[in-house]
Amino acid sequence: MRPLIDMRSIQKSFGTNIVLNGVDFEVLPGEVHALMGENGAGKSTLIKVLTGIYDRDGGTIVVNGRDVHYRHPKEAERDGIVVIHQELNIIPTLTVAENIFLGREPKIGRTGVIRYKEMEQQAAAHLRRLGMDLNPRELAGRLSVGKQQMIEIARAISTNAKCLIMDEPTAALTEREIQALFSVIQTLKEQGIAIVYISHRMEEIFTICDRISVLRDGQFIGTKRVKETNVDEIVQMMVGRQIGERFPKRRVTIGEERLRVERLTKIGVFENVSFSVRAGEVLGVAGLMGSGRTEIMEAIFGARPFDEGDIYIDGRPVRIRSPRQAVEHGIAMITEDRKQKGLVLEMSVHENLTLPKLEQLATAGFIQSSKERDVVLSFIHLLNIKTSSPDLAVKALSGGNQQKVVFGKWLAMNPRILILDEPTRGVDVGAKKEIYEIINELAAQGVAIVMVSSELPEVLGMSDRVMVIHEGNVQAVLENDGLDQETIMRAATGGNR
Template sequence: MKGIRKSFHHHLVLDGIDLEIRSGEVHALMGENGAGKSTLMKILTGMYEKDGGTIAVNGTDVHYRHPKEAERDGIVFIHQELSVIPTLTVAENIFLGREHTVGRTGIIRRKEMENQASVYLQKLGVDIAPNEIAGKLSVGKQQIIEIARALSTDAKCLIMDEPTAALTDREIQTLFTVIRTLKQQGVAIIYISHRMEEIFTICERISVLRDGRMIGTKSIAETNFDDIVHMMVGRQIGERFPKRTAPIGDEVLRVENLTQKGVFHNVSFSVRSGEILGVAGLMGAGRTEIMEALFGIRKVDEGAVYIDRQPVKLGSPRQAIEHGMAFITEDRKMKGLVLSMSVRENLTLPTSEKLASAGIIRAKQEAELVQSLIARLNIKTASAELEVKALSGGNQQKVVFGKWLMMNPRILILDEPTRGVDVGAKKEIYEIMNELTAQGVAIVMVSSELPEILGMSDRIMVVHEGKVSAIFDNEQIDQETIMRAATGGNE
């Protein structure tokens, strides 16, 4: 790609980008949220029309007008936001648009598709039934369907946008094994990720974008974490995890023997004001389900919840909100945002009643609050009136974060709060978490990133197969101890 330019609404988002990808290499593409990474890849695959520049594949100029055209040349984009159709089976999703039929009759050869889907799923080392309905699977398993779909097209250049965001450590290692196999077969892989550990483990070269410009390309062997961060943000961001200094006070939330039959059992824990309780565990262990039950999204069969030592009923999200509880979900696209609404409307969703007088929202007060929050969270948007679906994934996550900050919660549940968020924005979110705890907010943080769990938590609760297998003080443990408890070793 040479001299690629692109503007949206007179806003220049790509300014003369040059990028070269070689066969058989894993090439990292990094940059802060809104730097232009996904836009550049959407231009490559024909989703967006470029305003200037040229693209050549194997020395031949190309101009794709549709992703299908790029796919025929073996260029496949696995997007950060899942495009799995929840009502179809796993096999139907893998072969969507490329169904196996009996001649030209349109009759689908389901068994043949399921058998071939099994082959690709086995390559990824996962145990997913090809005839299972995709919508019933976890976010992590839906991500694996996306990867299997791309592999089934015999890709020559595979673009992976945050491919491990919803995967467990075991699934990530399986994916890396597949990537190394593809690399040996001459497949080029463009790897977009905010996880530095992954970049330095799996990639050969790295290109960094900042504010729509190419800052540079380096060999992984010639660079380090600090260099890449400086290239991304144009400044040093200091320690990765800010120091935890908030005083820990009295108990704010206590959960006793919370049970949803077949999902989680006898879950008990407490959180104090100013404290961050990290929640670790493997994918499917029940972490998200426990948080959803606490917020009234799921009905429980047994158990009790106490806030300020008083029993409370949390039978719905509205009741949870009325008790000062906020919940940032792991799936921002389906559960955290209304994508067709503006940034402003999404930010004020939980607090619209408080901003209204006689049913009419006080526009001036709303605008002031929204602008202050956009500035505080450094949300990169052309306007508060821009539809939130037009934002990058990381900036969408900041909007989800911001809408709950609007209501000044006493208890904040964070489920994968920094998924798909760049290193600079992560630091900003960590600092806001520390600000909130300094104000006495109690935080429960679910995370699959063990460095994040260890770097930000005061105590750590480990969930294994729907049960609390251990609760540790942070000073007592390391990643190995957490993984032992997460796999049932500390029963």
């Protein structure tokens, strides 16, 4: 079969940093092709080179048997290649139909007047064809991230896409939305549309993909058929070594209660939330997206107000009204949304790592700059952050490496209570394990850890106890002893109160 896309010997550098070094990548019509590799391996860059966001330094790209050199993603779209980026391009104040046909609305003659009825009918037809349960008249901003992503897929299909490229499409989706996405992918495949799927989640890749191509440090390692390979082999290809157990074992004696929350309530958001965490303990927090997990954690961290309830640290009641006060009480919070809350993208790795620390040092009345450099270098080393220099702007780092900087930034303040919200989102297998080891090490030092996560294997692999949130209420607190995913999911969807 003639490949739809055939990239050969692709070469790309940023300054002296060689990011793609002779990469081959081929996509066949109607296949689901995973692109895998550790953080910073060059996956997103390869896609950007394909679609003309970046200019390549060398190599050839053949699409449909024709040599191409796109200068802009619009040119790639004309050939049927559409990318769905992790940051969705949805306009919240427009309807589903308006978003699907944005810039291509059917108009009455040349008047510029939009034929709403026709547009909504066409949108409905596309949605039906994809098996999507969406109302064309609904405002996009009212929909969940999963549904907004469906709009983007529908938009791509309505332009007659032949190849849909999804860069970490499930990172922000709930379990149910992921299932819906998989069935849409199946439908697309049956219609002969090729899909390039970038994800760090092994389970997903092995469920929906036909072939897997692996990059490591900008080199092309190989392409395997899913039927003829296994997780261990792919991990080995990605990291160039065996990594052993995914969830490192931990032996920690659990100590005194560090944090206790009683009857925390924000009317309409969460209600009567009570729990406690002890020194050395990891409390996993599970629940569907939108169940209020993040809001509860933000309230404890002083980042959003609450109506009622009490917070105790080391048995003493505390008043926390701002993140600054939370930090003064030894609480650190690593958020799921690193772009908005965790990092200053324009600033360097060094500056980001020292943000909270700087305040500490400044209140102490002095800044020791040579010491500070040592601290920064030790964190870059400890977390294995791939950056050509501590002075590189954080925005030039790959997604997973940005997340490691967020980690480093908060670890630098030596927290006693650590709240993690989706700590390994978008982080590769090797780096995930590094983060798990850091979590274990902190627990061993007596830090009390609260970890919100949508990845159930991670919740089960890392927690001592699991608190399940359903619609703003604590549905269950379960000992992690013979606990399984089904039990957590049942509670998360409102079962066994």
